[in-house]
Amino acid sequence: MSTDRPSSPMDRPLCLTVESDPLAVRAALSRLMHGLTERGVPAAALGSVELVLAEVLNNVVEHAYVRGTGPIDIALTLKRRQIVCRVCDQGRRMPGDTLPEAAEIALDGPIKDLPEGGFGWALIHKLAEDIHYTRADQVNRLTFRIPIETAAG
Amino acid sequence: MQIVTETGATRQIVRVLDTRIDAAVAIRFKEEMREATASGTGPVILDLSQVEFLDSSGLGAVVAVMKFLAPDRKLELAGLTPTVAKVFRLTRMDGVFTIHPAAPGAPDSLRSVG
Numbered sequence: 001m002s003t004d005r006p007s008s009p010m011d012r013p014l015c016l017t018v019e020s021d022p023l024a025v026r027a028a029l030s031r032l033m034h035g036l037t038e039r040g041v042p043a044a045a046l047g048s049v050e051l052v053l054a055e056v057l058n059n060v061v062e063h064a065y066v067r068g069t070g071p072i073d074i075a076l077t078l079k080r081r082q083i084v085c086r087v088c089d090q091g092r093r094m095p096g097d098t099l100p101e102a103a104e105i106a107l108d109g110p111i112k113d114l115p116e117g118g119f120g121w122a123l124i125h126k127l128a129e130d131i132h133y134t135r136a137d138q139v140n141r142l143t144f145r146i147p148i149e150t151a152a153g
Numbered sequence: 154m155q156i157v158t159e160t161g162a163t164r165q166i167v168r169v170l171d172t173r174i175d176a177a178v179a180i181r182f183k184e185e186m187r188e189a190t191a192s193g194t195g196p197v198i199l200d201l202s203q204v205e206f207l208d209s210s211g212l213g214a215v216v217a218v219m220k221f222l223a224p225d226r227k228l229e230l231a232g233l234t235p236t237v238a239k240v241f242r243l244t245r246m247d248g249v250f251t252i253h254p255a256a257p258g259a260p261d262s263l264r265s266v267g
Contacts, residue, residue, distance in 0.1 A: 022177035047206075047236030054208045058176045107249055111223040116216050119209035119244045126243045 014039070014076040018057070020065040020089070025057045025072075032076060039078055045149045049083060052127045052146050055120040056087050064091025064140055083146045085128075088139050099133045102126070154181045158189045159258075165193040166256060168200040174211030182211070186218045190226070197222060200256035202232025207240055219250070231256035 014035040018028040032053060033046050041049070053074075060072050073088040094100070102125035105115055124131065128144040135141070155170040167189055174182050190197055199215070201207075207215075219228040231253040233241065241247040 022175070026173070026175060026177050044235075047239060050206065051208065051236065051240065054175065054206075058208065058210060061176070105244065107245055111220055114216050114220060114249065116213040116220070117209070119212050119240075119246075123209060123240065123243055 011078070012039075014074075016074045018072050018074065020061045020069045020072055020091070022058070022061060025054070025061060028057070028074065029054055032074065036076070036078075036083070041078070041083070041148055042150075048127050048149060049146050052124055052144070053085070053087075055124050056085075056142060056144075059120055060087065060089045060091060060140075063094075064089045066092065079145075081148045081150070082129075083148065085142075085144050085146060087142045090139055093135045093140060094133060097133075097135050099131060154178050154185050156182075156185050156189055158193075160193045161195075164195045164198060165190065166198045166200060166258070168202075168256065169204050172203060173206045174201075174204055174214060175206060175208045176210040179210040179214040183214045183217050186214075187221060190218075190222060194226070196227040196229055198229045198231050198253065198256060200231050201237055202234065202256055204237055205234050207237045209240075209244075212240055212244060212246060216246070216249075227251070229253060 014032060016028055016031060018024050029050055033050055036046060036049065037043065057072060057074075070090050073086075075086045077084045100121045102122045103118060105118055105122060107114065124144070128146050131142070131144040133140070133142050157168050157170060159166045159168075167186065169182075171178065186199075197218075199218070215228075215230070222228050229251040230241075232255050233252060238247070241250070241252070
C-alpha cells in the first residue's frame with residue numbers, strides 16, 4: 001500500500017458485490033467493517049454502521065429478491081465524519097416506488113400483541129440520514145449517509 | 154447456534170454463546186429457545202453478554218420468545234453489550250423487557266475479559 005498520498009486509503013471507496021443470502025450478507029458485513037477499520041473508523045462507531053447496513057442488506061434479501069437471488073452492489077465512501085453509502089440491486093421495486101416510512105411501533109398492548117417485525121426501517125431512519133431511493137433501468141438504488149459517532153451513545 | 158441452560162428452583166438461565174443473533178440464525182435461535190425452555194418453571198433470564206450484534210431479525214426472535222413463554226413464564230434479559238443495548242433503546246423495546254446489567258452467576262469462562 002502506497003503512503004505517498006496520505007489521503008488515498010481514506011478516499012478509496014469500499015466496494016463489494018454480495019449474493020442475496022443471509023450468510024453471504026453476514027460475511028460481507030464482516031469484510032466491510034474490516035475495511036472501515038483499515039480506513040480509520042473507530043471501533044466504537046462500527047456498531048451503528050454495521051446495524052444500518054445489515055438492515056438495508058437484509059431488506060434486499062427478504063423483499064427485493066423474495067422470489068430468487070441476485071447480486072447486491074455496495075459502495076461505501078468516507079467523507080469527513082460520515083460514511084456515504086450506496087446499495088444497488090436488481091430485484092423487485094419497492095412498493096409504490098417509495099421509501100418505507102419508519103412506522104411508529106405500538107408497544108403498550110399486551111405481550112401477545114407485540115410486533116415481531118417492522119423494526120428494520122425504524123432503525124435505518126434513526127441511524128442514517130439523507131436516505132434516497134430511486135428505481136431506474138430495473139435497478140433499485142438506495143443512498144444514505146451514516147454519521148460516524150465520536151462518543152458512545 | 155450455541156446456547157447453554159442452567160435450570161434452578163426458581164428461575165432458568167439461558168446463555169447464548171454465539172456472538173451474533175442476526176437474520177441468518179434468527180429462526181434457529183427461536184427453535185433452540187423453545188426447546189431449551191420446554192421444561193422448567195419460573196422466569197427465564199437470557200444472558201446476552203457474549204452477543205456483540207443483534208439486528209431487527211434477532212430482536213424479532215427475542216420478542217417471539219417472550220411471547221411464547223407468556224403468560225406462564227417471564228423473559229428477562231441480562232448483560233447487553235453496547236450495540237445490542239442500542240437496538241433495544243432505539244426501538245423502545247428496553248421499556249418492554251426487564252433488563253439486568255449482568256447475568257447472575259456467570260461462570261468465569263463466560264465472563265468478558267477486562
